[in-house]
Amino acid sequence: MHKRVHPKRPSSEPARTRSVRRGVAARRALALAGIGGAIAIVALITNSSSARGGGQTQLPSTIADFFQPGTQPDPSEQTLIPIVPAMNCTFCHSEYGVEVAPYDTWVASLMAQSARDPIWHAALAIANQDANVGGETCIRCHAPGAWLGGRSSTGTTDNFVPDDFDGINCHFCHRAVNPVLGEGSAIGYPGDPAEPDVPIISALQKQGLIPEGAGNARYIIDPDDNRRGPFDDVPLNLHGSETKLITSPYHRTSEFCGTCHDVSNPLYSKNKKGEYVLNALGSPHPTQDPMDMYPEQRTYSEWLHSAFPNGVAYPDGRFGGNDPDGIVSSCQDCHMPKVIAGGCRFAEFGDPWFERPDMPQHSFAGANTWVVQAIRNIMGAEEADGIGLTQERIDEASARTVLMLQAASDMTLSQKGSALRVRVTNESGHKLPSGYPEGRRMWLNVKFKDAKGAVIAERGAYDSKTATLQAKDTKVYQAKHGITPAISKLTGIPAGPGFHLALANKVFFDNRIPPRGFTNAAFNAIGSGAVGYSYADGQHWDDTNFPIPSGAVAATVTLYYQTTTREYIEFLRDANVTNDAGQIAYDAWVEAGKSAPVAMDTATLTLSTGNPADLNGDGAVNAADLSILLSNWGAGGLGDINADGIVNAADLSILLSSWS
Numbered sequence: 295m296h297k298r299v300h301p302k303r304p305s306s307e308p309a310r311t312r313s314v315r316r317g318v319a320a321r322r323a324l325a326l327a328g329i330g331g332a333i334a335i336v337a338l339i340t341n342s343s344s345a346r347g348g349g350q351t352q353l354p355s356t357i358a359d360f361f362q363p364g365t366q367p368d369p370s371e372q373t374l375i376p377i378v379p380a381m382n383c384t385f386c387h388s389e390y391g392v393e394v395a396p397y398d399t400w401v402a403s404l405m406a407q408s409a410r411d412p413i414w415h416a417a418l419a420i421a422n423q424d425a426n427v428g429g430e431t432c433i434r435c436h437a438p439g440a441w442l443g444g445r446s447s448t449g450t451t452d453n454f455v456p457d458d459f460d461g462i463n464c465h466f467c468h469r470a471v472n473p474v475l476g477e478g479s480a481i482g483y484p485g486d487p488a489e490p491d492v493p494i495i496s497a498l499q500k501q502g503l504i505p506e507g508a509g510n511a512r513y514i515i516d517p518d519d520n521r522r523g524p525f526d527d528v529p530l531n532l533h534g535s536e537t538k539l540i541t542s543p544y545h546r547t548s549e550f551c552g553t554c555h556d557v558s559n560p561l562y563s564k565n566k567k568g569e570y571v572l573n574a575l576g577s578p579h580p581t582q583d584p585m586d587m588y589p590e591q592r593t594y595s596e597w598l599h600s601a602f603p604n605g606v607a608y609p610d611g612r613f614g615g616n617d618p619d620g621i622v623s624s625c626q627d628c629h630m631p632k633v634i635a636g637g638c639r640f641a642e643f644g645d646p647w648f649e650r651p652d653m654p655q656h657s658f659a660g661a662n663t664w665v666v667q668a669i670r671n672i673m674g675a676e677e678a679d680g681i682g683l684t685q686e687r688i689d690e691a692s693a694r695t696v697l698m699l700q701a702a703s704d705m706t707l708s709q710k711g712s713a714l715r716v717r718v719t720n721e722s723g724h725k726l727p728s729g730y731p732e733g734r735r736m737w738l739n740v741k742f743k744d745a746k747g748a749v750i751a752e753r754g755a756y757d758s759k760t761a762t763l764q765a766k767d768t769k770v771y772q773a774k775h776g777i778t779p780a781i782s783k784l785t786g787i788p789a790g791p792g793f794h795l796a797l798a799n800k801v802f803f804d805n806r807i808p809p810r811g812f813t814n815a816a817f818n819a820i821g822s823g824a825v826g827y828s829y830a831d832g833q834h835w836d837d838t839n840f841p842i843p844s845g846a847v848a849a850t851v852t853l854y855y856q857t858t859t860r861e862y863i864e865f866l867r868d869a870n871v872t873n874d875a876g877q878i879a880y881d882a883w884v885e886a887g888k889s890a891p892v893a894m895d896t897a898t899l900t901l902s903t904g905n906p907a908d909l910n911g912d913g914a915v916n917a918a919d920l921s922i923l924l925s926n927w928g929a930g931g932l933g934d935i936n937a938d939g940i941v942n943a944a945d946l947s948i949l950l951s952s953w954s
């Protein structure tokens with residue numbers, strides 16, 4: 295029998311389990327029970343398991359189809375002790391600096407809020423509509439505490455206990471075990487010669503549960519309540535006499551993050567033609583190799599096949615925090631930058647605790663600038679403060695995310711004949727953007743100005759009132775996933791790009807910019823190649839040419855990032871026939887400002903006012919320019935001298951009339 299060692303909750307802490315009053319309007323219930331709670335209540339009323347979209351047939355998948363190796367759930371909690379709530383770590387790991395203390399930074403991150411995220415709840419409902427118990431796999435990654443406790447078999451959050459909404463919490467991460475024995479395996483501390491991973495790994499080996507390949511939340515969790523972390527010099531273990539402090543080099547590796555940051559759909563297998571076909575339902579994926587499954591997210595694999603595993607130098611020190619050498623490699627280097635601080639609040643008082651030069655900030659800043667604020671809005675200030683999700687912490691986190699987005703790219707402008715060339719260079723450690731494909735995008739906004747400074751033409755205009763992007767006349771960076779005719783036939787959902795995540799089996803388009811060290815061969819093999827677009831090996835930038843309209847003397851270009859498009863949030867609202875999760879997400883999106891685009895880069899170029907018909911900029915209008923114009927006939931781009939979006943007879947006549 296394992297004892298449950300829960301450090302005593304200090305009296306100053308707000309109690310999480312304060313009585314939950316029910317029976318009020320959905321919004322009020324949300325504020326009290328946490329987002330998941332309210333949705334669970336609604337789901338119960340509407341009987342989610344039989345619900346499906348208008349005319350849509352639910353895929354008859356079973357729990358077996360989603361089986362993955364790794365530690366398995368233990369509803370009885372006999373062999374696996376429950377995940378300890380993050381609140382139990384606050385007494386020592388919080389409130390000694392809003393920018394450094396692990397709890398203060400973690401709580402305002404998407405990792406902490408992955409099970410309260412209203413967009414996730416909305417997408418979870420769709421996943422269950424699309425595929426029977428399709429949500430089980432989502433819970434495994436977004437709410438690992440619930441999954442390990444065996445509260446996910448319905449695919450919904452109906453059986454969650456309040457602490458399950460803690461998302462990916464302290465105790466979960468700090469109990470994770472390296473699946474590979476050897477380098478990176480944990481070493482006991484202090485002075486403990488036993489290798490703590492060996493019995494855990496061999497027990498799973500006997501059951502055939504050691505995961506091969508990255509992703510899909512195939513984590514291995516220490517059955518005991520130990521704490522694994524990077525340091526081997528913690529002066530005193532204050533975690534309780536039953537709790538070992540274990541030094542774990544694994545926690546400094548990208549492989550650790552790769553446990554969840556590659557997402558593959560096990561319903562599908564890749565055939566010889568590279569297409570994804572549905573497995574015979576009712577049993578686990580035949581190979582259990584994630585690279586044979588449908589590639590929903592490939593952030594870890596993109597990183598693995600980039601230049602970053604060998605280290606990349608940033609002389610401007612934009613990533614890594616207090617890391618002195620300016621060389622970054624792992625996910626942690628960029629997403630948990632080093633700060634000078636104590637690992638616990640006692641460092642304030644000095645001896646025997648000390649400030650560390652390499653305390654990893656638990657900020658996990660990525661690209662999402664609005665959802666954490668929306669969670670506080672939905673919960674209400676009082677309840678959000680109760681879990682430590684304070685406005686101050688959210689403001690700090692949003693500011694970090696904006697800085698992250700600004701560090702992600704560099705943009706340069708130049709003039710090439712009658713065209714403005716915009717180059718966007720990916721400075722991140724994976725594709726730009728990476729990760730979750732649905733509703734996320736970057737685009738270029740170009741404003742051409744005349745001598746008086748007035749805007750005479752705009753490309754990629756965005757109307758923030760209606761959240762509508764003029765996408766046709768600019769470059770939009772995005773991935774589009776969807777379903778093939780075969781899956782359309784089974785489900786009644788139209789074939790083509792869409793937002794049915796649990797069913798998607800074809801990448802229709804992907805022009806996201808590759809990272810340093812990219813090769814087509816490696817990215818095609820991991821299922822993250824360019825689709826409907828092309829990049830040369832090593833090319834970690836992209837160029838776009840915009841025809842310069844006559845009269846333009848300057849151009850201002852801005853690269854924008856948006857987390858949640860109107861098209862996606864409307865889908866989540868309208869496709870939901872199960873519960874209120876889609877409407878709640880939509881309302882939250884509206885209230886939080888419709889996922890306002892973030893400017894990643896902005897620059898202005900003064901344009902030389904040459905002859906706009908001199909397309910190649912060689913000083914003469916001649917046959918070479920004519921041939922450029924004809925090669926783009928009927929399309930946009932170079933040759934569109936009057937900048938009306940199409941190369942046609944009007945442009946030809948301007949060119950001929952200025953023939954040198």
Ligand code: HEC
Nearest residue numbers: 301382383386464465468521522523524525528532637638
């Ligand atoms: C009673 C105080 C106390 C509580 C409660 C507490 N810790 Fe700690 N913890 C410490 C101290 C002190 C350190 C050492 C910090 C240092 O040396 O920088 C530490 C260090 C750690 C480390 C780093 C270990 C290493 O080797 O790198 C981890 C991981 C950790 N704690 C996890 C947790 C988790 C998870 C919880 C909540 C479930 C928790 N702690 C609750 C006091 C506490």
Ligand code: HEC
Nearest residue numbers: 551555594597623624625628660661702722723727728729
């Ligand atoms: C060189 C620094 C760097 C490294 C290394 C790095 N990242 Fe990032 N990451 C960024 C930046 C900058 C962004 C914001 C731009 C973007 O969205 O891609 C980001 C964004 C993200 C996002 C959000 C993506 C989106 O657009 O939705 C995730 C998730 C992420 N990173 C995870 C990881 C993981 C996991 C690893 C390791 C396998 C990793 N990152 C390695 C810099 C890095």
Ligand code: HEC
Nearest residue numbers: 383387396397400462463464467524545546626637653654
């Ligand atoms: C996503 C997984 C993850 C979560 C969630 C997480 N940590 Fe960590 N933590 C890490 C990793 C990884 C490191 C080591 C990073 C490095 O050194 O580059 C670390 C390091 C630490 C350290 C060592 C720093 C020191 O100076 O002693 C402490 C303490 C710690 N975490 C406590 C916590 C607490 C408390 C929470 C919850 C509020 C938490 N962690 C949540 C992954 C996590």
Ligand code: HEC
Nearest residue numbers: 404405408411435436551553554625629658659660661662
């Ligand atoms: C148990 C699975 C799990 C592990 C392990 C994990 N992540 Fe995450 N991570 C998630 C999920 C799920 C989300 C998205 C939550 C959401 O948006 O609702 C996320 C979100 C993020 C984001 C925010 C993305 C954005 O759009 O802003 C970053 C950055 C990130 N993780 C980095 C890391 C790093 C670095 C590590 C390793 C130290 C790591 N993660 C380990 C599951 C995990």
Ligand code: HEC
Nearest residue numbers: 413414417418421431432435510511554557665728729730
């Ligand atoms: C193996 C881990 C894993 C699994 C399984 C998983 N996700 Fe995620 N999910 C992530 C990560 C990591 C991110 C964040 C990536 C990023 O920010 O780019 C994420 C992000 C999301 C987001 C974006 C949230 C936001 O605020 O924009 C939604 C929605 C989502 N997931 C829904 C689902 C659904 C529905 C399922 C099940 C069908 C699922 N996820 C299964 C890891 C996972």
